[in-house]
Amino acid sequence: MSTTTSEATTSPPPSGSPADAPAAPARRASTTWAGFRVLGVAVRREPWVFALSTVGSVLFAVLTVADAWVLGWSTDHVVVPAFENGEIGASMLWAVVALFVGVALLRAVGIVARRLGAGIMQYRMQAHTRREVTRKYLELPMEWHQRHPTGQLLSNASSDVEAAWAPIAPFPMALGTVVMMVIAVVQMLAADLVLALVGLLVFPAVLVANVVYQRLASPLMTRAQRLRAEVAEVAHESFDGAMVVKTLGREGEETARFATKVEELREVNTRAGRVRAAFDPVLAALPNLGVLVVLAVGVARVQSGATDAGDVVTVAYLLTIVSFPIRAIGWLLGEFPRSVVGYERTRAVLEATGSMPHGAAPAPDGATGAHLTVEGVEYAYDETPVLRGVDFEAAPGHSVAVVGSTASGKSTLTQLLARLMDPDAGTIRIDGVDLRDLAPGELSRVVAVVPQTAFLFDDTVRGNVTLGADVSDDEVWSVLRTAQAEEFVRALPLGLDTPLGERGTSLSGGQRQRLSLARALLRRPRLLVLDDATSAVDPEVEQRILASLRSGAAGDTTLVVVAYRKATIALADEVVHLENGRVVDRGPHADLLARNASYARLVNAYEQPRAAAEEVLG
Numbered sequence: 058m059s060t061t062t063s064e065a066t067t068s069p070p071p072s073g074s075p076a077d078a079p080a081a082p083a084r085r086a087s088t089t090w091a092g093f094r095v096l097g098v099a100v101r102r103e104p105w106v107f108a109l110s111t112v113g114s115v116l117f118a119v120l121t122v123a124d125a126w127v128l129g130w131s132t133d134h135v136v137v138p139a140f141e142n143g144e145i146g147a148s149m150l151w152a153v154v155a156l157f158v159g160v161a162l163l164r165a166v167g168i169v170a171r172r173l174g175a176g177i178m179q180y181r182m183q184a185h186t187r188r189e190v191t192r193k194y195l196e197l198p199m200e201w202h203q204r205h206p207t208g209q210l211l212s213n214a215s216s217d218v219e220a221a222w223a224p225i226a227p228f229p230m231a232l233g234t235v236v237m238m239v240i241a242v243v244q245m246l247a248a249d250l251v252l253a254l255v256g257l258l259v260f261p262a263v264l265v266a267n268v269v270y271q272r273l274a275s276p277l278m279t280r281a282q283r284l285r286a287e288v289a290e291v292a293h294e295s296f297d298g299a300m301v302v303k304t305l306g307r308e309g310e311e312t313a314r315f316a317t318k319v320e321e322l323r324e325v326n327t328r329a330g331r332v333r334a335a336f337d338p339v340l341a342a343l344p345n346l347g348v349l350v351v352l353a354v355g356v357a358r359v360q361s362g363a364t365d366a367g368d369v370v371t372v373a374y375l376l377t378i379v380s381f382p383i384r385a386i387g388w389l390l391g392e393f394p395r396s397v398v399g400y401e402r403t404r405a406v407l408e409a410t411g412s413m414p415h416g417a418a419p420a421p422d423g424a425t426g427a428h429l430t431v432e433g434v435e436y437a438y439d440e441t442p443v444l445r446g447v448d449f450e451a452a453p454g455h456s457v458a459v460v461g462s463t464a465s466g467k468s469t470l471t472q473l474l475a476r477l478m479d480p481d482a483g484t485i486r487i488d489g490v491d492l493r494d495l496a497p498g499e500l501s502r503v504v505a506v507v508p509q510t511a512f513l514f515d516d517t518v519r520g521n522v523t524l525g526a527d528v529s530d531d532e533v534w535s536v537l538r539t540a541q542a543e544e545f546v547r548a549l550p551l552g553l554d555t556p557l558g559e560r561g562t563s564l565s566g567g568q569r570q571r572l573s574l575a576r577a578l579l580r581r582p583r584l585l586v587l588d589d590a591t592s593a594v595d596p597e598v599e600q601r602i603l604a605s606l607r608s609g610a611a612g613d614t615t616l617v618v619v620a621y622r623k624a625t626i627a628l629a630d631e632v633v634h635l636e637n638g639r640v641v642d643r644g645p646h647a648d649l650l651a652r653n654a655s656y657a658r659l660v661n662a663y664e665q666p667r668a669a670a671e672e673v674l675g
């Protein structure tokens with residue numbers, strides 16, 4: 058297999074695979090640590106924003122606890138004396154108001170800092186990972202892309218990224234609440250040791266409930282994240298193949314296929330929702346039960362003179378706020394399973410080892426077409442050899458037609474010429490320079506490949522031909538003329554400024570192919586490779602295109618054409634006859650026709666009615 062092969066895969070394991078099974082205890086522990094490691098990545102990347110949100114959260118936590126102290130102090134110094142003496146000192150009243158307002162204002166500052174910081178950090182990390190993932194997609198070789206469905210790539214860059222960084226939102230809050238918990242517990246112990254110990258009995262109960270909740274909810278959330286990606290994959294495939302689906306009347310089947318996945322996702326989410334619905338009230342009620350017990354014991358202790366009313370109020374209030382941190386940490390841990398799955402799926406893309414090694418050589422310059430040399434080229438897909446010992450060359454300015462029956466390896470050869478992948482053995486040279494020795498970006502200055510399926514962007518004619526390059530309209534018209542596209546573009550309502558819609562759907566197949574050719578010509582390649590790039594154009598127009606390319610309109614470009622029509626093949630200086638991945642003959646078309654019976658049968662079959670051709674082509 059070629060050296061560019063990527064062994065990394067981001068494919069979700071099939072349903073029911075071990076990865077989808079309920080998490081084993083070791084896996085659960087590792088999910089928690091893995092979740093913290095994912096957060097560590099975000100903290101290292103955005104330390105200042107993280108510091109801002111954490112300081113805000115700690116401020117909020119400290120002041121929430123301070124509220125309890127203010128409440129207790131006011132009870133002792135204002136409320137109780139008021140009941141005893143029947144009057145309240147004005148200065149004392151103002152002091153209480155100032156304390157409450159001051160604490161509330163500072164708490165508001167803390168909330169703003171926490172939310173702002175967490176939001177900025179989360180969205181920055183999402184944007185950063187999306188940029189990394191999409192940059193990586195562009196670096197990875199074609200072979201990697203052929204193995205990964207588009208829907209999966211979309212979900213890697215969208216829902217997986219969102220899931221990976223979801224815990225950033227509750228993280229600063231959870232950290233602040235830990236501080237809140239520590240201060241509150243110390244305060245409770247200082248206020249009344251006995252009441253505090255009674256109240257703190259609520260801790261083990263809440264912790265146990267949280268652990269049980271995590272164990273039930275985590276596998277469901279992990280499964281839901283995988284299913285989200287699968288739903289996106291099925292949806293993308295259905296929409297992408299909308300024409301096939303509609304013309305073959307498969308709408309019902311496609312809807313059912315999509316509905317099955319959606320139903321599975323709904324079922325898993327509902328189960329997760331049920332678990333949450335069962336545990337939320339329990340987690341919310343436990344601290345209230347604790348407060349009841351504290352109040353009951355507190356009343357008895359006040360009556361016996363062991364404590365005062367202020368301490369009972371303080372401990373009861375602190376107990377309600379202590380339960381909040383436990384739940385906030387639960388929310389954080391609850392996000393971890395989804396986050397770890399999302400992070401691992403994006404890492405699989407980022408760590409895919411398919412990027413192609415480059416040398417440092419510049420593209421060979423020259424006023425004429427390039428000299429192409431293909432020597433002993435071998436290529437296999439998954440151990441299945443497709444090209445074996447392919448040798449041929451194209452002299453500068455010459456044209457070579459690659460002719461062969463279906464699946465003989467013609468498209469694979471054109472992809473190797475554009476270095477969409479590297480040969481397993483042998484070399485491909487341009488003016489004597491091995492393609493692998495060229496620096497990144499250099500090859501596209503010399504070689505252009507026009508595939509059979511023309512891809513147009515949702516842009517104007519001009520945008521599609523220039524791809525944003527700063528070139529004059531005269532140049533654009535010139536390449537459109539060579540590609541035999543001038544006439545129909547002039548007839549479009551806005552000429553070069555006509556928008557073409559997504560994938561150029563407003564044009565015919567042949568028109569799309571001609572724009573795709575014009576786009577390649579504008580780059581003035583020294584080697585132009587046409588992979589059956591005029592298949593949708595009628596034979597007469599195809600002849601004109603080839604003739605204008607041969608006449609030097611494209612600047613003496615060397616041409617390699619995968620061709621089927623006899624008249625087109627006849628225009629080439631030389632024919633390379635490919636069968637089962639081997640070059641079985643080479644030479645001028647007329648010579649091959651005269652000496653090579655299988656070649657003659659093949660090219661004649663292209664000209665015959667369909668049924669007869671199929672008999673020959675197999």
Ligand SMILES: Nc1ncnc2c1ncn2[C@@H]1O[C@H](COP(=O)(O)OP(=O)(O)OP(=O)(O)O)[C@@H](O)[C@H]1O
Nearest residue numbers: 203438439443461462463464465466467468469470
């Ligand atoms: N991405 C791929 N993964 C695995 N096998 C592949 C892949 N692409 C092509 N093949 C196989 O390689 C062989 C050659 O395919 P290729 O497309 O190069 O032939 P071709 O001569 O261009 O065929 P056609 O004239 O039908 O377009 C075929 O058997 C095909 O099934």
